[in-house]
Amino acid sequence: MSDELVQIETPFAFNEENQREFDELIGRYPIKEAAMLPTLHIAQRQAGYITPAVMKYVAEQLDVTVMKVKDVVTFYPMFFEEPVGEYVIRVCHTLPCALRDCKVVLDHLKAKLDTDIASETNLAKGTTADGKFTLMKVECLASCDVAPVIMINDDLYKNLTPEKVDEILDNL
Amino acid sequence: MVEERRILYEHLDVPDINTFDVFRQYDGYTRFEKAIAEYQPEEIAKMVLDSGLKGRGGAGFSTGEKWSFVPRDIEPRYLCCNADESEPGTFSNRYVLEKNPHLLIEGILICCYAMGIETTYVYIRGEFTLGKKMLDAAIKEAYEKGYLGKDVRGTGLNIDIYTHPGAGAYICGEETGLIESLEGKRGQPRNKPPFPAVEGVFRKPTVVQNVETLCNLPFIVGNGVEWYTQMGPTYADTRFDPPKPDANTGTKLYCISGDVNEPGVYELDLGLTCTELIEVAGGLRGEEVKAVIPGGSSAPILTHYELDTRLDFTSLTLAKSMLGSGGIIVMNETRNIVDCLLNIMKFYAHESCGQCTPCRWGTPWVRDIVQRIADGDGRKDTITRPKFGVAENGRWGDTGETEEIYEDLDLLESVANNIANVDTMTWNTICVFGIAVSWPAVSYMRKFRPEFEAAIREGKLVTLPVAEATIPPEENYAYQQRFIPKEFADL
Ligand SMILES: Cc1cc2nc3c(=O)[nH]c(=O)nc-3n(C[C@H](O)[C@H](O)[C@H](O)COP(=O)(O)O)c2cc1C
Ligand code: SF4
Ligand code: FES
Numbered sequence: 001m002s003d004e005l006v007q008i009e010t011p012f013a014f015n016e017e018n019q020r021e022f023d024e025l026i027g028r029y030p031i032k033e034a035a036m037l038p039t040l041h042i043a044q045r046q047a048g049y050i051t052p053a054v055m056k057y058v059a060e061q062l063d064v065t066v067m068k069v070k071d072v073v074t075f076y077p078m079f080f081e082e083p084v085g086e087y088v089i090r091v092c093h094t095l096p097c098a099l100r101d102c103k104v105v106l107d108h109l110k111a112k113l114d115t116d117i118a119s120e121t122n123l124a125k126g127t128t129a130d131g132k133f134t135l136m137k138v139e140c141l142a143s144c145d146v147a148p149v150i151m152i153n154d155d156l157y158k159n160l161t162p163e164k165v166d167e168i169l170d171n172l
Numbered sequence: 173m174v175e176e177r178r179i180l181y182e183h184l185d186v187p188d189i190n191t192f193d194v195f196r197q198y199d200g201y202t203r204f205e206k207a208i209a210e211y212q213p214e215e216i217a218k219m220v221l222d223s224g225l226k227g228r229g230g231a232g233f234s235t236g237e238k239w240s241f242v243p244r245d246i247e248p249r250y251l252c253c254n255a256d257e258s259e260p261g262t263f264s265n266r267y268v269l270e271k272n273p274h275l276l277i278e279g280i281l282i283c284c285y286a287m288g289i290e291t292t293y294v295y296i297r298g299e300f301t302l303g304k305k306m307l308d309a310a311i312k313e314a315y316e317k318g319y320l321g322k323d324v325r326g327t328g329l330n331i332d333i334y335t336h337p338g339a340g341a342y343i344c345g346e347e348t349g350l351i352e353s354l355e356g357k358r359g360q361p362r363n364k365p366p367f368p369a370v371e372g373v374f375r376k377p378t379v380v381q382n383v384e385t386l387c388n389l390p391f392i393v394g395n396g397v398e399w400y401t402q403m404g405p406t407y408a409d410t411r412f413d414p415p416k417p418d419a420n421t422g423t424k425l426y427c428i429s430g431d432v433n434e435p436g437v438y439e440l441d442l443g444l445t446c447t448e449l450i451e452v453a454g455g456l457r458g459e460e461v462k463a464v465i466p467g468g469s470s471a472p473i474l475t476h477y478e479l480d481t482r483l484d485f486t487s488l489t490l491a492k493s494m495l496g497s498g499g500i501i502v503m504n505e506t507r508n509i510v511d512c513l514l515n516i517m518k519f520y521a522h523e524s525c526g527q528c529t530p531c532r533w534g535t536p537w538v539r540d541i542v543q544r545i546a547d548g549d550g551r552k553d554t555i556t557r558p559k560f561g562v563a564e565n566g567r568w569g570d571t572g573e574t575e576e577i578y579e580d581l582d583l584l585e586s587v588a589n590n591i592a593n594v595d596t597m598t599w600n601t602i603c604v605f606g607i608a609v610s611w612p613a614v615s616y617m618r619k620f621r622p623e624f625e626a627a628i629r630e631g632k633l634v635t636l637p638v639a640e641a642t643i644p645p646e647e648n649y650a651y652q653q654r655f656i657p658k659e660f661a662d663l
Contacts, residue, residue, distance in 0.1 A: 028334045030374055036356030037339055041298070062356070075358040075525075076339030078298045090299075094260045095469060095515045096429040096501055139342065139519050140260035140469075141299055144429035144499070145436045154301040 012053040018042050022061065032062045036072055040079055049080040077138070082123040085134035087172060089113075090151040093137045096144035105148050108162040109135055112169065174440060174448045177403070179423050180387045181439045184271050190306055192313040195274040201319060203394035204281045208327050216286035216393065223392045223400045224419025229254050229382030230345075230468070230497050232485045234419075239287060241369040242377045250378045251283055251292040252354065252368075253386060256338055256345035258297055259468035260519060261499030264425035264437045265383040269296065269303030273310035277333065279386035281319065282393055284331045287379055291332050295350050298339045307335055342523040346603050347380040348372075349525065360525045361603035384425055404442035407486050420484035424498050428453045431504040442484040446474065449483060450502060458504025460638045463620070465503075467496025469516050470608035472594075472615035473509075475642040493615075508635045509620040510627050513612065514542045520609045528601040534591040535609050541584045542613075550628030551579040561647075578628050581617060588613040618648060 014022055021042055025035050039062065043054045055069040062069075073079045091106045110117065118126025118136040126135045143149045146158035150165075157168055178184075188194040195201070207216055221236025242249060253276070257265040268276055280292050296304045311333050314320045322330050336354055343349045344359035351373045353359035372378020392400050401421045408415035420442040426449060429435045434454030446464050450456055464474045466483060472493040474481060481491045488495045503512065517539040526532045544550055559575035562568060592599035592606035594614045599606045617624055623641045626634040635641075642648075 028332075031355070033356040034354060034374075037353065038337055041337055041339070064356075068357075072356065072358060076298075076341050078338075078340035093515075094519055095465075095512060096261050096435075098512075098515050099430045099501070099503065099507070138299075138340070139522065140258060140262075142257045142263040142266050142297070144261055144263055144501075145427065147429065147435075151299060156302070 010053060012043070012047055012051065012057045014042070014057075015046060018046055026061075033064050033068075036062060036064075036069070037076070040069075040073065044079060049083050051081075077120060080123060083127075083131070084118075084123055085127050086132050087152050088134045088136070090136055090138040090141070092139070092141045092143075092147070092149050092151075094140040094144075096140070097147040097149065100147040102148035104162060105150065105160045105165060106137070108165055109150075112166070174444050174452055176438055176452065177423055177441055178439045179391055180268070180275070180384065180425060181437065184267060189272050190270075190274070190310060192274060192310070192317055195272070199394070200274055201278055201281075203390035204278050204285070204319070205325070207282050207285055207393045208325070208329070211393075213286045213288060216282065219392060219397050220286065220389065222397045223388075224406065224417070224421040225385065225388055225392065225400075226419070226485055227382055228384035228388075228424065228498065230259065230470075232495060235381065235385055238369055239379065241367065242287060242379060243370065244288065246377050248291060248376055249287060249289050250373050250376055251280065251287070251289045252347075252350060252373060252378055252380045253280060253292060253294040254345065254347065254350060254380055254382045255294055255296040255300070255303070256350060257300075257383075257497075258342040258345050259470065259497040259499055260516070261427060261429055261465065261468050261501045262497040263427050263429075264498070266300060266303055267437060268383055268387060269300060270306050273303075273307040274314070275387050275390065276307070276383055277310060277314050277319070279389040280333055281324075281331060282389040283379065283381065283386060285329065289379070290330050292334070293354055293373070294333060294335045295344070295354055296335055296337055297344075298337050304335055304337060311335070341525070342519075343525040343603075343605060346605065349603065350380065351378065358525070360527045361605070363602055388422055405482070405484060405486075418486050420486055424483075424495075426483065426498050426500060428500045428502065430500075430502040431457045431507070432502050433457050443482045443487070445482050446479040446500075449500060450479075453502075456502065456504060458506060460505040461502060462505050462507055462638050462641065463503045463509060463512075465499075465501040465612075467494045468499040469501070469519065470494075470611060471496045472611045473619060475619050475645075476638055477642065477645050505638050506635065508633050509616055509623050509641065510542065510546050510633055513616045514539070514546050516612050517542050517609075520605075524605065524609075528606070530591045530600045531606050531609065534587050534606075537587050538584060538591075538609065538613050541580055541587065545580055545624060545627050546633055548627070548631040548633070550624075550631075551583075552628055552631075553579050578625055580628060581621070581624055584617055585614055619643070621648075 025038050029035055039058055047054050050073050055066050059066045059069045093102050113128050113133050115128050115135055116125045118134055141149055148160050150157050183189050183198045217239050225235045226232045227235055255265055318325055320331055324331055338344050341359050344353040346361045347368055348362040349359040354373055368378040368380050404421045407418040409418040423439050424442050426438050432453040438452050461476050466474055466488055485495050521536040521539040524531050524535045559571045559573040561571045563571050588610035592610045594610050620641050623636050
């Protein structure tokens with residue numbers, strides 16, 4: 001990634017609170033690079049998604065190349081390189097949830113939000129026109145006993161039915 | 173009926189057990205105090221070895237033995253607690269983190285004391301936001317109470333615990349993938365050897381241990397080895413002279429999901445049968461058991477012929493499957509096994525880390541073949557060839573008969589076995605993810621072959637009645653134990 005490209009973006013820097021969190025974090029590891037994942041989580045929380053400017057900033061903080069940050073960002077499904085909705089809805093669709101009809105929940109969400117399902121390379125596809133929701137499928141969320149489950153941002157919702165989904169979305 | 177024996181989960185539902193004060197009321201940290209007051213570190217390591225504790229994360233390797241590989245003269249040494257819990261069908265670690273995090277901290281303290289470790293990283297999967305929050309709060313409390321930090325309880329020990337969030341990649345559960353990820357890189361597993369015990373995180377000796385394994389330690393120290401070894405069966409491994417005890421001691425947090433009435437985590441002594449476990453979990457939802465996955469989605473499937481298999485490390489290995497993470501998924505008579513396999517193969521195709529060619533290309537290929545069969549486009553061309561099976565001499569070989577083959581089923585088996593060969597147990601990949609792909613692929617196909625054949629023949633998914641969907645064990649080579657030494661056979 002050339003510097004020129006990076007320049008077009010609004011520059012990124014941690015706000016005060018996140019800077020404090022980062023400073024505490026960096027002392028935990030014998031090498032700075034090891035703080036990569038937690039740092040990216042903080043950055044994504046602040047910026048919404050990982051822009052080239054974020055990558056550049058993180059690279060500077062951790063003394064690594066931008067390419068190395070990009071390498072990591074592209075590997076992990078939880079980091080987004082495109083804007084996502086205010087609420088990210090993750091629908092689990094692995095076997096135990098499938099045995100408990102997760103497809104009904106997914107289809108209901110698709111119809112209700114009037115959107116497709118995002119893919120890792122095309123998040124816009126699963127984002128509603130008003131930018132409020134992004135709908136995506138994920139693998140087992142380690143809650144198969146209360147299947148089918150979904151996560152909305154950081155919260156898990158269990159034993160879902162279309163009615164429950166309606167109720168949850170209405171209360172957001 | 174088998175009774176639950178709650179040890180790790182005993183106080184899970186006590187209100188506020190996540191706080192130091194309440195945990196303390198229930199003997200919290202007394203086992204750690206006992207360890208530092210009464211035992212030398214080596215004695216603790218010996219106790220863990222004698223207890224027969226086996227890792228609960230997947231591989232089932234003896235914890236005490238793993239500790240014995242760690243060179244004690246290289247500093248610093250690290251402990252990585254594996255809280256990545258992403259094997260489909262597994263959800264026991266989550267409850268420990270969310271409800272009783274101090275128990276994990278106590279287990280970590282005992283391990284650190286025994287191994288002379290000062291720094292522990294708890295690698296928590298990124299989706300466990302609540303679990304991480306609860307554990308972070310508990311760690312903070314433990315620092316305040318002097319159980320963590322410099323000079324723990326005036327003993328001169330320095331112990332730090334840090335939590336580290338993952339970011340949604342299943343492969344970071346593999347121990348060297350976890351280490352790479354912890355170092356801030358892609359979570360791509362390393363070649364072994366060197367094993368992490370010798371060269372792990374930051375190239376230093378590292379103990380990688382699952383949450384559940386660590387939670388066993390306070391009870392082993394608190395109640396003694398003798399008490400611990402009474403739980404669960406110990407077999408005799410007659411390959412050794414005198415026979416070596418093959419321990420399956422302790423309780424297991426069985427996670428049961430799918431077609432049962434009360435899915436959930438049940439803590440039971442190791443060694444109960446599938447049928448018993450289904451009964452404990454409120455019985456089957458449906459008429460008949462069609463199949464059971466005994467150890468997370470990576471484990472080879474069991475059919476209704478195998479429901480009396482005991483769910484412990486040794487018995488399941490002998491049944492050519494594995495206990496793995498203890499995630500048991502039950503399927504009733506309405507399920508289509510082709511469809512189930514397709515779901516699982518989509519999972520693996522998504523999660524391959526992409527380092528090794530056989531895994532990177534083979535896994536999506538297997539998925540595509542199963543997809544084709546499920547869509548009704550399975551390749552139908554059948555040709556006739558000599559039939560392999562149990563020949564006259566009782567061995568595996570040419571039976572002298574002929575059979576029709578289905579091109580796609582042969583292809584499926586061939587591709588899967590070229591990622592990792594389930595018969596010889598050799599793999600062409602860096603990590604055992606390869607086996608985790610070919611085990612389900614080959615075992616589902618061989619054991620439920622009539623259902624796969626029907627899908628190809630009819631050009632659509634056909635769910636056969638349970639009795640017709642599987643072939644009896646005597647006639648099916650999927651059940652034959654080819655890589656297990658004979659001496660083990662009549663346990
Ligand atoms: C593909 C793959 C995924 C794994 N996922 C996990 C996991 O999510 N949690 C876990 O504890 N162990 C997992 N393991 C097993 C670990 O590699 C390792 O054996 C285990 O953490 C060791 O701890 P233990 O001896 O306490 O079980 C996985 C292994 C493989 C090959
Ligand atoms: S076997 Fe698959 S998951 Fe394991 S290292 Fe190779 S490519 Fe990665
Ligand atoms: S399969 Fe959905 S939580 Fe496990």
